[in-house]
Amino acid sequence: MDWKDRMTDWFRLAFFYGDNWISILGGILTTGTGFTLLWSWFRELASPHSASPYVGILLFILLPVVFLVGLVMMPLGMWLRFRKMRKAGTAPEVTPKVDLTSRHIRKVLTMVAIATGLNIALLGVATVRGVEYMDSSKFCGLTCHTPMIMEYRAFADSPHSRVGCAQCHIGPGVDSFFAAKMAGVRQLFGVVFNNYHRPIPSPVESLRPAKETCEACHWPQKFHGNQILVRNHYLDDEGNTPSITVLMLKIGGRSGEQNTGIHGRHIDTSERISYVATDERRQNIVKVTYRDDKGNLVEYFGGEAKEGEKPRPERKMDCVDCHNRPTHAFESxxxxxxxxxxxxxxxxxxxxxxxxxxxxxxxxxxxxxxxxxxxxxxxxxxxxxxxxxxxxxxxxxxxxxxxxxxxxxxxxxxxxxKLTWGTHPNQIGHQEGGCFRCHDGSHSTKDGSKTIAADCDSCHTILAQDDPDPKILKDLGTR
Ligand code: HEC
Ligand code: HEC
Ligand code: HEC
Ligand code: HEC
Ligand code: HEC
Structure with a gap:
């Protein structure tokens, strides 16, 4: 038998066994989605507008999956048909041998290898794009997590609107990606069966440590000095009279060898403060442990557990204990x-x-x-x-x-x-607990010799308060 007959046999065989609806459908799906994927990527190169979230799900997740399914269906159909016919004894006698020395067989095999390589490459790109897309803020906030629409809206309206959800919630690394996607699958079931928590609980406990998220962009050693904060309020009189407060916040940080001010006192490489709260929201703090500049541990006690509450595990204070709403800030x-x-x-x-x-x-x-x-x-x-x-x-x-x-x-x-005014308190000031959870004048050492500072001047200098037209703003040249 010369090579031509062998080839025809082979092709005949492939066509013969491939002649079943599973393989044919597989072929249609793979070529169809393959072309659609290629076309969408070219189109994206030509006009790089991000797709709408729903088009995104289609392009980056559904199509590649269909492509893969089609790819698997082709040989699967052949194999099933082969098995069925062998069982029934109707399989054709001739099983062609592959003669690798034949130049034409090699050519055909090369073609098959190239096609497979192309398919794998296509699938690879599709996977990378899919993963990228699943990490995008639009996907998190709008597509999959419709229950997170309020976090998305707050986020879009915040200084971090260009920072991806994943950069704070997932962080770098393959392990965290998979952990997050597994959690995502659980949440998907929650959405499908409509039995998720309302409102979505705040996940400070499951958040990556601030060191791996916030500190990737904000370098605590670099904070220093003061910051002017202007708050424009309006009275509820007929004229909606302005009532302006101007504060100079003592943000501080590290200056030379000294740790000063708000940042310097709480954030340090030695992680100096830990605390025990009695409620989930950590609004009620009963014990604070502080490592002072000499390295001694000082323990402050205050507050009381309410009915039915008991002390929760100790937590090391980090950025998120004050900046708990760096991007999902809900207003009063x-x-x-x-x-x-x-x-x-x-x-x-x-x-x-x-x-x-x-x-x-x-x-x-x-x-x-x-x-x-x-x-x-x-x-x-x-x-x-x-x-x-x-x-x-x-x-x-x-x-x-x-x-x-x-x-x-x-x-x-x-x-x-079930998300309404006050559901997610902001800890940055003292409107909703915040600093006063510890700095309320009642958190003291056992012997009462030391109390966590509560005088108004320790955190800020009030330059104007409830003033319709503060002089300080004129002096600063902003009015
Ligand atoms: C700058 C960091 C940062 C970014 C970016 C970010 N988050 Fe958050 N997110 C947090 C922190 C911190 C909390 C915990 C708030 C708390 O404990 O009070 C949180 C809490 C949440 C919660 C729990 C409910 C709540 O409001 O406390 C959801 C849901 C959430 N984020 C979704 C998202 C989504 C969706 C995006 C992207 C659109 C996103 N986050 C982007 C930092 C971030
Ligand atoms: C991927 C980088 C990135 C990460 C991660 C990040 N931030 Fe930011 N953050 C920024 C940028 C950029 C700005 C400045 C935005 C601007 O000025 O408009 C900013 C601004 C801020 C501000 C000032 C907001 C204001 O009103 O001016 C605070 C506070 C802050 N971030 C806290 C945090 C905290 C807390 C985390 C961790 C939960 C965090 N950031 C994570 C990039 C990041
Ligand atoms: C004890 C509470 C507290 C802790 C802990 C804390 N901050 Fe702050 N931070 C503040 C306050 C208060 C401000 C003043 C701005 C405001 O009121 O919004 C501020 C301001 C900032 C700003 C804006 C500064 C500027 O000059 O514009 C950034 C960025 C920031 N913090 C990041 C961080 C990061 C990152 C961490 C963790 C390493 C952290 N903070 C830990 C209370 C804290
Ligand atoms: C978990 C408890 C806790 C919270 C919440 C907290 N602090 Fe503190 N703070 C401390 C402790 C403990 C000290 C150190 C007390 C000492 O010097 O012995 C401290 C010290 C300070 C100091 C230095 C005071 C001085 O006289 O040296 C400033 C300023 C400060 N905090 C600002 C803030 C601000 C602003 C917030 C809210 C955004 C805040 N703190 C929230 C526990 C807390
Ligand atoms: C532990 C630190 C700390 C202490 C003590 C403290 N404050 Fe504040 N205060 C802050 C911070 C931080 C902010 C800014 C919060 C923000 O960014 O919204 C603030 C904001 C304010 C504002 C502006 C609120 C607004 O939105 O207009 C006023 C007014 C104010 N403080 C008054 C006081 C008075 C009066 C005292 C003394 C009884 C006091 N503070 C004690 C940390 C403190």
Missing amino acids: PEWAIDHRITKGMISRELPFIKKKAVELLKVPYRTQAEGAAAIAKGIVDFYQTSYPALYRDKKALVDAAAAGVQDAYTRNVYPEM
Whole structure:
């Protein structure tokens, strides 16, 4: 038998056994998705706009999976058919031998090898793209984790909106990637069966240590000096009078060999503070251990466990104990409105807008859509009935304000997720516990000789407080 017959035999065999619906479907799937993938990558090269999250799932996850399935189906179908026929005794007699010395057989084998190589390369690129995509913020926040829409919105509105979710939540390394994806699979079941926690619990315990996340970008040894903080608030009077607070925060850090100020006292390579809380949110702190500059351990006690609470495992203080909302900061109703008046989304010209807006925000609504509608209606109704002339002349301002208040609501409250004002307290100041969890003047050593500082000057100098027009801002040249 010469090579030609052998080849025809081989092909015949492949065609013969390949003639089954599994292999044919496999062939169609692989070529179809292969071309689609190639086409989408070329298109992306031509116009690198990121795809919408749902297109993303299709392109980066579904298509490669289908491609792989098709690839496996082809030989599988052949093998199944072969087995079935052998059992039935209908398999053809001739089983062609492969003569590797034949140049043409080698050619065919090379072709097969190249095709396989191409397929593997295609699959490799598809996998890398898929992994990249699964790590992207859009995927985390919008596609897979719809219950995290509020974290995504808060994130998109924060200084870290260009830092990926994965950079804080997953961190570097293959092990953390797989750990996160396994957790993701569990969460997927949660979403499918609709039995996940509402609101999503804060995962400080499962967060990577700040050393591996925050400190990859922020170098604690580099902090020093003071920082001016200007807070624009508005009173709830008719004129929405500005009430401005100016603080000089003693951030400090390391200067020379000294650790000073807010950062210097708490963050250090020797990890100097640990504490014991009695509740999950760590709002109630009963014991604080501090390594002083001489290396001695000082223990402060204060507070009391509430009914049913007991001391939780000791935790070393790190960045996230103060900066717990570096990117998912939820506002208070007052601050949400102040912030939007300052940004110009809500006009200060509208009488009592601050008071009315906060009032409407605080009403408990059943769903976000219901709340948003009621709020817009509430604002419009208020000006229509109480200030009809103004409403006639400045309807555009009123409508814009209604939209601004709606935005304040939808950015912070998700009744469907049981997320509302105050659900996720921010520990950075002392509005919601924060520094005063320890610096409340009641955390002292057993013998009472030392107390954690609580005087207003230890953390900041108040340069102006509740001042409609602070002189200090004029002196600084900002007004
Ligand atoms: C700058 C770091 C950082 C980035 C970026 C980040 N997170 Fe977080 N995230 C945190 C920290 C810290 C907490 C814990 C908050 C706490 O304990 O109060 C948290 C908590 C959460 C929680 C728990 C619920 C809550 O609000 O406390 C979810 C869900 C979450 N993040 C999702 C996301 C998603 C989705 C993204 C991307 C869109 C993202 N995170 C990006 C730092 C980050
Ligand atoms: C991938 C890099 C990266 C990581 C990781 C990161 N940050 Fe940042 N962070 C930034 C950048 C960049 C800015 C400055 C943003 C700006 O000025 O608009 C910033 C700003 C900040 C600010 C100042 C915010 C403000 O209002 O000016 C704080 C506080 C902060 N980060 C804390 C943290 C904490 C806490 C973590 C860990 C949970 C963290 N960051 C993780 C890059 C990062
Ligand atoms: C004891 C609480 C506390 C701890 C712990 C802490 N910070 Fe801060 N940090 C503050 C306060 C307070 C500010 C002032 C800014 C503010 O009020 O938002 C600040 C400011 C910052 C800023 C902005 C500084 C600037 O000059 O713009 C960054 C960035 C920052 N912290 C990162 C970190 C990182 C990273 C860690 C952990 C290594 C950390 N912080 C640990 C309380 C803390
Ligand atoms: C878990 C408890 C705890 C929390 C929360 C905490 N601190 Fe502290 N802080 C301490 C301890 C302990 C010391 C050191 C006390 C000593 O000197 O013996 C300290 C010291 C300080 C000092 C130095 C005071 C001085 O007189 O030398 C400053 C400033 C400070 N903290 C600011 C803050 C700020 C700002 C926050 C909130 C963003 C905060 N701390 C949150 C425990 C805490
Ligand atoms: C342990 C440190 C610490 C102590 C003690 C402390 N503060 Fe503060 N305070 C802060 C920090 C940090 C902020 C900034 C929080 C932020 O970034 O939102 C702040 C913010 C403020 C603000 C501005 C709040 C706003 O949003 O307008 C006022 C007012 C204020 N403090 C008053 C006081 C007074 C009065 C005392 C004394 C009873 C005091 N603080 C004691 C750390 C402290």
